Amino acid sequence: xxxxxxxxxxxxxxxxxxxxxxxxxxxxxxxxxxxxxxxxxxxxxxxxxxxxxxxxxxxxxxxxxxxxxxxxxxxxxxxxxxxxxxxxxxxxxxxxxxxxxxxxxxxxxxxxxxxxxxxxxxxxxxxxxxxxxxxxxxxxxxxxxxxxxxxxxxxxxxxxxxxxxxxxxxxxxxx
Numbered sequence: 001x002x003x004x005x006x007x008x009x010x011x012x013x014x015x016x017x018x019x020x021x022x023x024x025x026x027x028x029x030x031x032x033x034x035x036x037x038x039x040x041x042x043x044x045x046x047x048x049x050x051x052x053x054x055x056x057x058x059x060x061x062x063x064x065x066x067x068x069x070x071x072x073x074x075x076x077x078x079x080x081x082x083x084x085x086x087x088x089x090x091x092x093x094x095x096x097x098x099x100x101x102x103x104x105x106x107x108x109x110x111x112x113x114x115x116x117x118x119x120x121x122x123x124x125x126x127x128x129x130x131x132x133x134x135x136x137x138x139x140x141x142x143x144x145x146x147x148x149x150x151x152x153x154x155x156x157x158x159x160x161x162x163x164x165x166x167x168x169x170x171x172x173x174x175x
Contacts, residue, residue: 021050021057030151031066041069046083060098060148067144075137081113088116098145106142
């Protein structure tokens, strides 16, 4: 059984970083996953980035998928079941995995190995936990997205609004 809140069903806007791609080395640094593991997951069809020559280039939603796979593997979920989770997320959110979790709220993925729930309402999450007949494993997708996008911002040397204003003022003075 798959449960999807209505608020996510129509969420399909463009990603803030839709055009950016990341090399395997960058994804490895961002997620802590080895290059060989990334290659293996590509070969197994878990995450299949675009190939440019001999290089794998990941879009942000694929970087988030890598982080989710890592988190779920650490919690004992098999790669076969993780593929089903990723397929569910792609079917329900399209490429909107990153966008769905950037609206300021938290998005949680819960599973008992059979059922999948994608929830943002804390009350609903508590109800699911209270009524569960089996132990549930949870991952906060929003936390993963926030952590990864913060690393991208640091990597790209993104300035804060205040820092940008200071930079513009300095340029004006030196002109």
